[in-house]
Amino acid sequence: MATPVIVGYGLTKIGEHWRKDLVSLGYDAAREALSKAKNPDIDAIYVGNMLGMALDLQGNLGGYLADELGYRGVPALRIEASGASGAYSIAEAAMAIKSGLYDFVLAGGVEKMSDSLPSEVYYALNFSEDMYIMNSTGLTNAGLNAILMRLYMERYNVAKEKITYLAVQDHENAQYAPHAQFRRPITLELAMSSITLADPINLFDASPIGDGAAFVVMASREKAEDLGLDYVEVSGIGISTNVYSIVERDDPLWFTASNKAFSSALEMAGASKDDVDFLEIHDEYTIMGVLALESLGFSSKGFGAEDVWSRKYSLKGETPINTFGGLKARGNPVGATGAYQVCEAFMQLTGETGENKVENAKIGVVHSMGGVDNTSVVLVLRR
Amino acid sequence: MTEISDWRKRIERYRFQGSECVKCGARYYPSRIKCIKCGSEEMRDVELPRRGRVVSYTVIYNPPKKFSKYAPYAVALIELVDGTRVLGQLTDVDFDKIRVGMEVEATFRKLYEYGEDGHIVYGTKFRPVVS
Numbered sequence: 034m035a036t037p038v039i040v041g042y043g044l045t046k047i048g049e050h051w052r053k054d055l056v057s058l059g060y061d062a063a064r065e066a067l068s069k070a071k072n073p074d075i076d077a078i079y080v081g082n083m084l085g086m087a088l089d090l091q092g093n094l095g096g097y098l099a100d101e102l103g104y105r106g107v108p109a110l111r112i113e114a115s116g117a118s119g120a121y122s123i124a125e126a127a128m129a130i131k132s133g134l135y136d137f138v139l140a141g142g143v144e145k146m147s148d149s150l151p152s153e154v155y156y157a158l159n160f161s162e163d164m165y166i167m168n169s170t171g172l173t174n175a176g177l178n179a180i181l182m183r184l185y186m187e188r189y190n191v192a193k194e195k196i197t198y199l200a201v202q203d204h205e206n207a208q209y210a211p212h213a214q215f216r217r218p219i220t221l222e223l224a225m226s227s228i229t230l231a232d233p234i235n236l237f238d239a240s241p242i243g244d245g246a247a248f249v250v251m252a253s254r255e256k257a258e259d260l261g262l263d264y265v266e267v268s269g270i271g272i273s274t275n276v277y278s279i280v281e282r283d284d285p286l287w288f289t290a291s292n293k294a295f296s297s298a299l300e301m302a303g304a305s306k307d308d309v310d311f312l313e314i315h316d317e318y319t320i321m322g323v324l325a326l327e328s329l330g331f332s333s334k335g336f337g338a339e340d341v342w343s344r345k346y347s348l349k350g351e352t353p354i355n356t357f358g359g360l361k362a363r364g365n366p367v368g369a370t371g372a373y374q375v376c377e378a379f380m381q382l383t384g385e386t387g388e389n390k391v392e393n394a395k396i397g398v399v400h401s402m403g404g405v406d407n408t409s410v411v412l413v414l415r416r
Numbered sequence: 417m418t419e420i421s422d423w424r425k426r427i428e429r430y431r432f433q434g435s436e437c438v439k440c441g442a443r444y445y446p447s448r449i450k451c452i453k454c455g456s457e458e459m460r461d462v463e464l465p466r467r468g469r470v471v472s473y474t475v476i477y478n479p480p481k482k483f484s485k486y487a488p489y490a491v492a493l494i495e496l497v498d499g500t501r502v503l504g505q506l507t508d509v510d511f512d513k514i515r516v517g518m519e520v521e522a523t524f525r526k527l528y529e530y531g532e533d534g535h536i537v538y539g540t541k542f543r544p545v546v547s
Contacts, residue, residue: 156480165421165446169429169527169539170491170503171476171483179474180493180503187472187516230478232511276452280493280501281444 035253037130038264039414041070042376047214047245047364049147055082055089059098059143062246062369067102067139070250070262076135078102078109079125081118081142082368085111087157088149098143113368115161115403116317118142119247120371120410126251127267127412136256141248142369154242158367161404163278175239177279177405178318179231185286185320186233189335193225193233195342199319200224200237200361202347207358209388212373214243214364238319240365247372249379265382269302269413271295275406288328288406295329295400295411302396302413306330310394311353311381312346313374315402315409316360325400326354329411353391356381371401371410382416422537429539432522434500436462443500466522467545468496475511482530490514494542508543519545 043065045058053061059080067075080094091097095109112122119142126140146154158174159167166172186193201221207213224237257264271294279285299305312331316322323337331352332340340346346354357363357377360370378397380386399412427433428447435447439456445464450457473492476483483489490506492514506514507525520542529536 152479152481152484155478156482159480163446165425166503167480168482169425169537170505171479171486171489171528172491172503173476173478173480175478176474176476176491180472180491183474183516184472184493228477229475232475232477234474278503280503281452285493 034131035133035255037127037251037267038254038257039249039267039375039379040252040257040262040264041066041068041250042248042379043069044212044247044373044376045245046212047243047366050244053244055085055091055094055143055145056097056101058145058244058246060101062141062143063098063102063139063248066141066248066250071260073137073250073252073260075104075107075137075139077126077129077138078104078107079122079138079140080109080111081122081372082111082144083113083115083118084144084146084157084367087160088153089145114408114410116315116367117371117401117403117408117410118368120374120399120401120412121272121408123249123251123372123375124270124272124410124412127270130251130253136253138251139248140251141246141372143246144366144368145244146242146366147244151242161407166278173231175234175318176231178320179234181279181285181324181405182233182320185323188286191335191338194221195338196319196323197221197224197238199316199322199341202341203316203355203359203361206348206356206389207362210357210363213358213362214241215358215362234318240317240360243364243366245364245366245369245373247369247376249372249375263383265379266415267412268415269298269304271298271301271411272409273297274408277407279405286324288324288409290406290409291325291328291400291402291411292330294409298411298413302415304396304413308396309352309398310396311356311391312398312400313356313378314354314359314400316355317365317402319361321402321405322359329400348389348391356389356391371399374399374401375412375414378414382414419535422535430524432464432466432540433461434464435459443498445500445502464500465497468494468520470514470516470518470520471495471501472516473506473514482528486528492520492542494520505541506543507541521545
């Protein structure tokens with residue numbers, strides 16, 4: 034079987050791109066990735082996107098972007114798995130390369146959120162959950178995470194400060210990331226005192242609304258070597274789903290899909306948890322990041338927040354996470370987010386990091402979720 | 417959601433009716449087609465017990481558009497006396513009086529109204545049990 038590798042990446046700064054629409058944003062990131070990969074003949078295109086049909090009223094993004102890029106005739110597909118769309122499209126590309134069917138695939142994600150009113154965006158983001166439940170209760174994603182956060186604080190007797198501290202660390206890491214949405218450090222006092230979205234979750238526990246696109250060019254290792262392209266291997270792929278509604282899970286604070294996806298990805302990579310040099314985790318809300326760290330096995334149950342608080346996961350810590358600011362500070366253009374994580378892991382492993390460098394990084398893990406662990410994608414990247 | 421999908425689920429919402437697995441007894445609200453505990457497809461309608469306790473809750477200050485005129489409102493994860501867990505809005509309660517472990521009971525209420533014609537959706541909310 035062919036070994037899938039990443040040979041180029043491209044990303045836009047995350048923020049409010051008033052002069053760009055969905056496809057032109059995607060174009061910019063894809064073009065950059067293709068140039069870095071020395072413009073190979075692309076066999077297929079996968080575009081991760083969650084909200085195009087809800088906010089931009091644009092479907093069939095695969096074909097649209099392929100045409101804009103000048104790849105007429107190339108198979109192209111939009112992939113939607115809510116917040117995991119970008120990572121999922123890269124996982125699909127890796128599997129297509131592995132199968133031997135394709136030599137070069139363009140994959141990533143794009144999202145355009147700032148054209149719509151925040152209330153419309155928040156409503157559309159609910160689509161990652163069971164909409165019958167969301168509609169009949171008035172719940173939001175923030176509300177669902179707030180219920181988990183309170184449950185966590187009550188069960189393990191943890192102060193909220195220790196969970197919210199993850200946002201402070203994200204902002205710290207984002208200050209040197211040129212593509213991040215928020216490049217300024219924040220204090221815990223500021224994070225704790227911001228407006229409440231859904232008690233106990235406030236603004237700084239939540240990832241922001243932003244526009245962005247990130248793409249990678251994937252190839253088989255053989256082709257990459259033939260063409261003399263520098264590469265990072267995608268050596269493990271894990272994808273899993275969970276019981277959709279948190280109330281029906283044996284333990285709502287345990288992300289079984291993330292856990293399973295991580296084990297499968299590690300097994301495929303022939304690696305163990307201890308080999309992981311850094312992690313890019315899905316902290317759409319601070320509590321989600323904490324629960325992900327526990328569910329992936331890096332923190333014991335009930336100690337995720339404590340470990341964040343004691344800086345186990347800081348850039349200089351035992352296992353750095355979200356080395357460019359994570360979803361909170363780098364930003365969370367949902368369908369593109371997983372693709373940003375993959376680009377960042379590539380940047381770490383190739384040393385294109387500036388101040389954010391994790392020393393001697395050989396193996397990086399990307400963890401991406403659609404909804405509250407409804408669909409989870411884990412990729413193991415190796416230099 | 418459309419008026420038709422509201423209509424389709426009306427009995428479940430009005431009667432607080434879920435589904436019960438005939439084989440293993442697991443109960444679900446909203447109802448399921450297939451039991452996720454034992455895999456059986458033999459399910460029957462069941463009216464759920466109306467009392468339970470708050471396991472966790474939130475107060476929503478940043479609602480989706482459809483609910484903006486009702487905010488702030490509280491939503492709780494509730495464990496019913498039979499162990500079934502459900503999500504539902506809390507009503508007739510001061511937010512600062514809500515506690516984890518608080519006893520609540522199901523009550524028939526207006527959930528929300530929407531659209532040009534003011535289509536009203538009724539269903540089940542939960543209020544504190546007054547002893």
